Amino acid sequence: MPTFYEQRQLVTPGDLLAEGNYIAGENTFKENEKVYATCIGMVEYGERKVTVVALKAFYIPKVGDTVIGKVTDVTIGGWIVDINAPYPALLRASDVMERSYRPQKDELSSIYDVGDLLIANIVSYDRTRDPLLTVREPGLGKITHGQIVEIIPTKIPRVIGRKGSMISMIKNETGCHIFLGQNGIVLVRGKNSEDERLALMAIRKIENESHTSGLTDRVTEMLKKEKEGETKNA
Amino acid sequence: MPKKEERMIDKDGVRIDGRKFDELRPIKIEIGVLSNADGSAYIEQGKNKILAAVYGPHEVHPKHLALPDRSLLRCRYHMAPFSVDERKSPAPSRREVELSKVIREALEPSIFLEYYPRTSIDLFIEVLQAHGGTRCAGITVASLALADAGIPMRDLTVACAAGKVEGQLVLDLTDEEDKKGEADVPLAYMPNLGAITLFQMDGQLTLEEFEKVISLSLDGSKQLYQLQKESLKAKYVAVKEDVEE
Numbered sequence: 324m325p326t327f328y329e330q331r332q333l334v335t336p337g338d339l340l341a342e343g344n345y346i347a348g349e350n351t352f353k354e355n356e357k358v359y360a361t362c363i364g365m366v367e368y369g370e371r372k373v374t375v376v377a378l379k380a381f382y383i384p385k386v387g388d389t390v391i392g393k394v395t396d397v398t399i400g401g402w403i404v405d406i407n408a409p410y411p412a413l414l415r416a417s418d419v420m421e422r423s424y425r426p427q428k429d430e431l432s433s434i435y436d437v438g439d440l441l442i443a444n445i446v447s448y449d450r451t452r453d454p455l456l457t458v459r460e461p462g463l464g465k466i467t468h469g470q471i472v473e474i475i476p477t478k479i480p481r482v483i484g485r486k487g488s489m490i491s492m493i494k495n496e497t498g499c500h501i502f503l504g505q506n507g508i509v510l511v512r513g514k515n516s517e518d519e520r521l522a523l524m525a526i527r528k529i530e531n532e533s534h535t536s537g538l539t540d541r542v543t544e545m546l547k548k549e550k551e552g553e554t555k556n557a
Numbered sequence: 558m559p560k561k562e563e564r565m566i567d568k569d570g571v572r573i574d575g576r577k578f579d580e581l582r583p584i585k586i587e588i589g590v591l592s593n594a595d596g597s598a599y600i601e602q603g604k605n606k607i608l609a610a611v612y613g614p615h616e617v618h619p620k621h622l623a624l625p626d627r628s629l630l631r632c633r634y635h636m637a638p639f640s641v642d643e644r645k646s647p648a649p650s651r652r653e654v655e656l657s658k659v660i661r662e663a664l665e666p667s668i669f670l671e672y673y674p675r676t677s678i679d680l681f682i683e684v685l686q687a688h689g690g691t692r693c694a695g696i697t698v699a700s701l702a703l704a705d706a707g708i709p710m711r712d713l714t715v716a717c718a719a720g721k722v723e724g725q726l727v728l729d730l731t732d733e734e735d736k737k738g739e740a741d742v743p744l745a746y747m748p749n750l751g752a753i754t755l756f757q758m759d760g761q762l763t764l765e766e767f768e769k770v771i772s773l774s775l776d777g778s779k780q781l782y783q784l785q786k787e788s789l790k791a792k793y794v795a796v797k798e799d800v801e802e
Contacts, residue, residue: 359712381614
């Protein structure tokens with residue numbers, strides 16, 4: 324079973340990755356016992372499986388994902404939420420109400436209005452139906468403060484790092500609370516905007532350099548340098 | 558005295574722009590040039606300058622056009638009024654409507670449209686400067702814009718024309734060569750899969766010439782394919798070299 328690239332090498336759509344008894348994993352496809360890449364990314368050869376970690380991608384909803392979305396419309400039965408995916412997500416009024424929902428009396432826009440940002444879970448989604456959201460769990464609901472950045476969703480694991488090493492380092496260095504939406508939207512909450520700026524800078528750096536090695540060390544170094552510069556200016 | 562007709566190929570076998578018979582025009586490609594688009598690319602092939610932008614996959618508007626089993630690929634090939642010598646009306650001409658269709662059909666087989674039902678992928682190809690072979694350069698650059706948008710594809714599509722000028726079979730015809738020549742064969746190709754997705758012919762060729770022209774444009778396509786792949790990787794290679802120096 325020959326393979327044609329090194330581990331974590333850059334590949335483009337159509338590149339022949341492996342031949343023979345391999346399983347085509349994410350971002351690959353198999354035809355005539357040959358596995359090809361379907362997007363630009365880094366190839367990873369497993370025991371039997373070949374996958375490509377995409378460097379360019381958009382979010383596809385998955386049941387159980389926690390996402391950050393923006394309310395784009397208020398309808399009679401609920402809200403339409405943009406979750407940065409090809410499909411709009413629905414949030415039902417009955418999901419939010421404590422008691423039963425009465426369309427004649429309840430004003431939905433007084434709960435969530437157009438432009439509000441929400442943290443929500445995806446409860447159902449398949450090819451034929453748009454994703455359905457819920458906010459009925461602790462930690463979900465309207466976002467009241469903080470800053471938002473959008474990154475490529477496949478880079479979320481890189482921001483977390485191995486066993487959460489990257490994210491806990493950024494949290495320690497900046498003192499910010501960071502929430503990662505599976506759809507690539509990141510919420511940063513800090514004591515002041517300067518802390519938030521540092522955390523956002525670190526996240527941006529990770530996104531741009533996600534395909535390189537030794538990233539945690541470089542981000543730590545950058546944050547330390549930035550903090551020193553700050554104290555000097557103050 | 559009658560004015561002497563200008564020759565397209567001189568006696569040493571050099572073409573009007575100084576190229577050999579089987580030589581492509583100089584090519585420059587850039588990826589991700591438009592920040593508002595989901596994916597974009599820009600190509601300069603000789604005097605051609607073409608911009609491609611991709612939006613999507615996203616919801617379809619108007620909604621009734623949505624397909625239940627796959628994504629809808631919409632393509633607009635458009636030439637800017639200043640792209641040719643005589644000002645072109647900005648309204649889509651008959652030719653542009655046809656090219657939009659053939660480009661769409663050349664790219665459709667390369668995309669996994671069935672992954673994203675009820676959505677649309679919108680592709681815009683804007684010719685800023687035209688000098689022959691814009692449909693081929695348009696396909697080449699559009700395929701890169703799709704890859705830049707992160708849309709899963711079977712292969713990159715690459716297109717290249719070949720034809721016959723003053724009895725000689727030549728690769729990558731310019732505007733003058735196309736107009737004065739005897740035949741022009743544009744062809745789009747997915748090199749790794751060995752599949753031809755666009756094939757047109759204008760003019761007349763013998764059967765032997767026809768086969769030679771196809772192999773000529775396939776060879777040209779393979780050269781272009783390497784350039785496509787390199788340009789797609791260039792941004793990431795640069796970042797990697799920068800931090801790992």
